Amino acid sequence: MNTPIKLTQFSHGGGCGCKIAPNLLQDMLASLPVQPLYPNLMVGTESSDDAAVYRLNDSQAIVVTTDFFMPIVDDPIDFGRIAATNALSDIYAMGASPILALAMVGMPMDKLPLKVVQGILEGGASVCATAGIPIAGGHSIDAPEPIYGLVVVGVAHPDHIKRNVGAREGDVLILGKPLGIGVLSAAMKKGALDSEGYRQMVETATQLNAVGEVLGKRDDVHALTDVTGFALLGHLLEICRGSGLAAELRFADVPVLPAAATLAQAGFATGAAARNWASYGNEVTLPAGMPEWQQKLLCDPQTSGGLLAACAPQSAHEVLQLFRNAGFQQAAIIGTMQADSPSVRVI
Numbered sequence: 436m437n438t439p440i441k442l443t444q445f446s447h448g449g450g451c452g453c454k455i456a457p458n459l460l461q462d463m464l465a466s467l468p469v470q471p472l473y474p475n476l477m478v479g480t481e482s483s484d485d486a487a488v489y490r491l492n493d494s495q496a497i498v499v500t501t502d503f504f505m506p507i508v509d510d511p512i513d514f515g516r517i518a519a520t521n522a523l524s525d526i527y528a529m530g531a532s533p534i535l536a537l538a539m540v541g542m543p544m545d546k547l548p549l550k551v552v553q554g555i556l557e558g559g560a561s562v563c564a565t566a567g568i569p570i571a572g573g574h575s576i577d578a579p580e581p582i583y584g585l586v587v588v589g590v591a592h593p594d595h596i597k598r599n600v601g602a603r604e605g606d607v608l609i610l611g612k613p614l615g616i617g618v619l620s621a622a623m624k625k626g627a628l629d630s631e632g633y634r635q636m637v638e639t640a641t642q643l644n645a646v647g648e649v650l651g652k653r654d655d656v657h658a659l660t661d662v663t664g665f666a667l668l669g670h671l672l673e674i675c676r677g678s679g680l681a682a683e684l685r686f687a688d689v690p691v692l693p694a695a696a697t698l699a700q701a702g703f704a705t706g707a708a709a710r711n712w713a714s715y716g717n718e719v720t721l722p723a724g725m726p727e728w729q730q731k732l733l734c735d736p737q738t739s740g741g742l743l744a745a746c747a748p749q750s751a752h753e754v755l756q757l758f759r760n761a762g763f764q765q766a767a768i769i770g771t772m773q774a775d776s777p778s779v780r781v782i
Contacts, residue, residue, distance in 0.1 A: 440551050442506035442514055442581055443624060477593065478529075482600050482677045485525040485660055486589070496593045500525035503539045503584020507620050507738050508637065511551045515558025515583060517640045521663065521739035522585035523566055527644040528661040528742060530597035530651020531589035536563050538573030541582035555583050566643060595651040597659035599670070600677030602745035606657055606772040608682065609751065611646065611758050612639055612741025613765045614667060614732050615695020617705040622698045632694035639692060640739040646761040647742055655750040662740035666711050668733045670743060671779055672718055674772075678745075681775035685782055686722075686729055690765040695735075699728040708734040720780045733781065745772055 473479075477496060478488035486500035502522035506514045519536070526533045538559060542552050563570050563585075570585070619636040622628040628636075650656045658678060662670045667689070675682050691699075711734040721730060741763065746754045751768055758766035 440547065441509040442511065442551070443509055477596060478598060482598065483673050484599050485528040486531075488529060488596055490593050494592055496591050496596060498526055498529050498531040498589040498591055498596070499586070501539065501584065501586045503582055504738070505580050505582055507640075508623070511554030512558035512561075513637050513641075515555040515560075516562050517637065517739055518583045519559035519562035519585055520641045520643055522587050523562070524644045524661045524663070524739060524742075526587050526589035527647030528597070528659055529589070529591065530595050530647055530659060531591035532648050533566055533568050533587050533589045535568050535571045535588050537586040538570050538575075539582070539584045539586060540573060540575035541578030541580070542575070543579055543581065544577050547581065555581070559583065559585065562641065562643070566645070591651060597647070597651050597656060598677070599658055599660040599673050602658040602674050602678035602680055602772045603747070604680060604772060604774045605748055606745040607748050607751035607768055608671070608684070608770040608772065609744045609746065609755055609758065609766060610662070610667070610690065610741055610769050611644065611743070611763045611766045612642065612662070612737075613690035613692045613695075614735055614737060614740070615692035615699065616640055616737050616740065617666075617708060617735040618695040618699045618703050618732065619692065620738070621705045622703045625703070627698070627703065628694075632698070635692045635694050642762065644742050646758055646763065649757055649761070650742070650744060650754070653746075653750075653754070655747040656744050656754060657747070658745040660743050662737045662743050664707065664736045664738075666708065666734045666736055667743070668719055668779055669711055669715055672715055672777065674743070674745060675777040675779065678772065679777065680772045681777060682770055682772055682779045683782060684733075684770040684779055686725070686733070688767055688769045689733070690767045691732060695732070699732050702728070704728075704731045705736055707736040711736065718778045720778065722782055725781070741766070
């Protein structure tokens, strides 16, 4: 869609870089009263997991998530597509299948032409159509900044739910998508992102993580999450804490978008990367002399990033092939889980 309106000019942040820093989020949740025991609530707030899960019966569990943010790109259709893909990812990260979505819309209606808002909704609807689900309703408000996202409802067998806990010593870590979306968005805001870099960003951020449905049915996949606003290090640390283990991460094996690698070395980074490091850097050991741009990539907020799986070592190459068969050609084995206190060591 060609439009003179630049959506990013109306927002103070964009994409998953809008997320509240992980340490502040923990402080916020700590003030909530302890929930009464709900026997059928399989997953709640206890482990910072990707979605809530409620057991309906012995063969069905309902999985529910919500995700929304401000524009990461200026094109309305691309913004809608990215936001919808990102919201659906939380369902796939639980090993579930989405069944319907509700739209969450906040727009400065006195500043945006109606066709721009229609383009955002069109983009989100197109992704849901690809996922095979309807947008069955939603809620909208007049807001000072553009906000769009989805509530998504999914289903799974209770035995197939995957969590960001349960990894085992010796498990192999597999990352489904390359890093660098935050770097590319930072470059775009400064007018330094070329058409190829933009293509890489949108293509990656709109690739549905539907392979999670397949991974959910595998007993050898012990933990699963998606890499979003807290970056690779932050979401890996959630697996470590939930599993009572440490992780060893090989930077040389971590896939990075080609355009992002170049721009990161040129100094482009998001403010959220610095906030992420300030939140959890004390739990991470970096190799001596590691360039700052590499550290910032590991803290780079990913909008609609890839799945991160911890699987049995004997199954690692088979699981990796599942990713690649599903279209994730840059998926890679990036590390292992080890017996130690929760932390990440980068080598």
